[in-house]
Every structure is written in C-alpha cells, then in structure tokens.
Amino acid sequence: MKCKSNTYHIFFRNLANPIKTKIISALKEKEMSVSEISKKIKVEQSKLSHALASLRFCSIVQSKQRGKQRIYYLNKxxxxxxxxxxxxxxCKFCKYK
Amino acid sequence: MKCKSNTYHIFFRNLANPIKTKIISALKEKEMSVSEISKKIKVEQSKLSHALASLRFCSIVQSKQRGKQRIYYLNKxxxxxxxxxxxxxxCKFCKYK
DNA sequence: AACTCATATGAATTATTTTTCATATGAAAT
DNA sequence: ATTTCATATGAAAAATAATTCATATGAGTT
Incomplete structure (x- = not known):
C-alpha cells in the first residue's frame, strides 16, 4: 500500500491541536482509560472521545478493552x-511564548 | 528563553496545512522567490504570502531580499x-489514501 | 433481560483557519 | 518623484475544525 506524498498534513492535524497533544503527553507516562485521561487533563468525556477517534485514525494511539473500560496507549x-x-x-520553533 | 511545554501545536499547524507543506517540499530542492514558488506549486500570490508569513513566524523558513524579489529558503x-x-x-501514519 | 457504568457517535452550534480581494509597501528603474 | 514589478497586509467571506449536548452502544452486573 503506497501513499501519496503531501498527505501527511492529515497526520499533523493531531499535533496541531492542544487537546490532542495533551493526550499524547499524558499517555507517554502510562496507558490510561478514557475516564482517567479525562480526570488527568481535565477534558470532558465526549470531547475526549472525539479527539481519541482522530488520534486512533492516524495510528497515533491504539486501544484495548479492559472490563467496561477502554484503555488507550501510545503507538510509540x-x-x-x-x-x-x-x-x-x-524552543527554537516559534516566536510564541 | 524557556518555553512552555504544550505549545508546540502552534508549530505543527504549519505541517497540518497542505499549502504550507507544499511550500516546504518545494524549498527542499532550492531557495526561491515568491513568484517562483507560486508558479511551481500553482498557488496565487496573496495566499502564498499569508502562508509564508506563518512559516516565517515559526522559523520554518527564512527570507532575504534580492533586488525586487524576496527569496525564501528553508531553515533546515x-x-x-x-x-x-x-x-x-x-505510510503507516494514516488510514487515508 | 433490565440496569449501570464507560465510552462512542451524530448533528447542530460555535470557533478557528483559509481564502479572497482590494490595497499598501518597498525596491529598483526611468 | 513617478512608475513598475514583486510582495505583504487587512478585512470580509468562505471553509473547516472543535465543541456541545443529547443519545446510542456495549461490556459487565443483578
């Protein structure tokens, strides 16, 4: 399966979004369920689910079921x-503080 | 000058935009004036200038004057x-074709 | 099989980004 | 100093993405 060049912007949309980068940072430490992530980064459940869907779609995270919970982990x-x-x-990237 | 974590999404906004990634690809080959880029990637001048401002802002490109022209080059x-x-x-990133 | 808890989904709203277009600026030439 | 060519800028319009909220699904429990 070959992919077109110039499509990687779809992937980077995930890194261009602060909630999604917060999820990534959180999951760097350890895998977590949705409600754990929600508590940790203080983002409401539905919003989180939408963000996770997008991260999943681009193979940045993966998930597995554990009882009623869905555990997310980084596709390192x-x-x-x-x-x-x-x-x-x-620190060099950007003139924003 | 220290920077906050979780601000790098601002940088990645540039990579999340197909025009900006096209500019980057074009400049990988060689430095070019705005009108050369415009011709090469078939993007209208004003749109290009806006995109270049954003790339410049995040230090992805830099520029220098050459006569009437402004030459852009990658901050490699x-x-x-x-x-x-x-x-x-x-190719692994994304399920998009 | 009805219930609960955890998560996902869809559609409408809202917010953010891009695009467009008219105009401004700035360097060189006349 | 006026003109021309190249690029930048600002503001309004259009497109796209994120948020919200109501509801659906799905796993486990009773």
Missing amino acids: QTIIPILKIIDKHK | QTIIPILKIIDKHK
Missing part, C-alpha cells in the same frame, strides 16, 4: 521519534 | 529532521 513506534525531535527543538 | 536545522521522520513513517 510512530510517535516517539517525532516527540523526541520536538523536545529537542521546540 | 529545524525542519529537516522532522521531514526525515515523516518520510520514514508516513
């Missing part, structure tokens, strides 16, 4: 190298 | 490592 293989680079460069 | 130090990772992973 794809996202961690990018996060490393961000950590390294983010 | 910050963007190239990210592009490398994108090239490596982009």
Whole structure:
C-alpha cells in the first residue's frame, strides 16, 4: 500500500491541536482509560472521545478493552521519534511564548 | 528563553496545512522567490504570502531580499529532521489514501 | 433481560483557519 | 518623484475544525 506524498498534513492535524497533544503527553507516562485521561487533563468525556477517534485514525494511539473500560496507549513506534525531535527543538520553533 | 511545554501545536499547524507543506517540499530542492514558488506549486500570490508569513513566524523558513524579489529558503536545522521522520513513517501514519 | 457504568457517535452550534480581494509597501528603474 | 514589478497586509467571506449536548452502544452486573 503506497501513499501519496503531501498527505501527511492529515497526520499533523493531531499535533496541531492542544487537546490532542495533551493526550499524547499524558499517555507517554502510562496507558490510561478514557475516564482517567479525562480526570488527568481535565477534558470532558465526549470531547475526549472525539479527539481519541482522530488520534486512533492516524495510528497515533491504539486501544484495548479492559472490563467496561477502554484503555488507550501510545503507538510509540510512530510517535516517539517525532516527540523526541520536538523536545529537542521546540524552543527554537516559534516566536510564541 | 524557556518555553512552555504544550505549545508546540502552534508549530505543527504549519505541517497540518497542505499549502504550507507544499511550500516546504518545494524549498527542499532550492531557495526561491515568491513568484517562483507560486508558479511551481500553482498557488496565487496573496495566499502564498499569508502562508509564508506563518512559516516565517515559526522559523520554518527564512527570507532575504534580492533586488525586487524576496527569496525564501528553508531553515533546515529545524525542519529537516522532522521531514526525515515523516518520510520514514508516513505510510503507516494514516488510514487515508 | 433490565440496569449501570464507560465510552462512542451524530448533528447542530460555535470557533478557528483559509481564502479572497482590494490595497499598501518597498525596491529598483526611468 | 513617478512608475513598475514583486510582495505583504487587512478585512470580509468562505471553509473547516472543535465543541456541545443529547443519545446510542456495549461490556459487565443483578
């Protein structure tokens, strides 16, 4: 399955959204259920579910069922190298404070 | 100058936009004036100037004057490592075709 | 099978980004 | 100093994305 160049902006929409980046940061520490994430980053459930759907869609997170809860975890293989680079460069990136 | 975590989404807004990623791709080959970019990626001048302002703002591109023309070039130090990772992973990223 | 708890989904609203278009600026040439 | 060519800017309109809220689904419990 080959992909067109110039489609990666769809992936980066996820990193361009503060709630989604907060989810990613939270999941860097450990896998969590939706309600745990919600409590941790103080985002309401439905909003979170929409954000998670988008992250899932681009394979940034994956999930598994545990009882009634759905556990989300980072798909580290794809996202961690990018996060490393961000950590390294983010202070130079932008003139925003 | 220290920067807050969770602000890097502002940087990634640039990569989340197809015109901006096209500009980046074009400038990977060589530096170009606005009108050259415009011709190359078939984007109208004013739209391009707005996009370039945003890229400039986040230090993704820089520019210099050459006669009447303004030459844009990639700030490779910050963007190239990210592009490398994108090239490596982009086929896995997303379920879009 | 009815109930509860956890999460997902859809549609309408709201907010944010992009696009467009008219105009301003700025460098070089006359 | 006026004109021309190249680019930038601002504001309104259009497009797109995020939020909200009501409701659906689905796993486990009774």
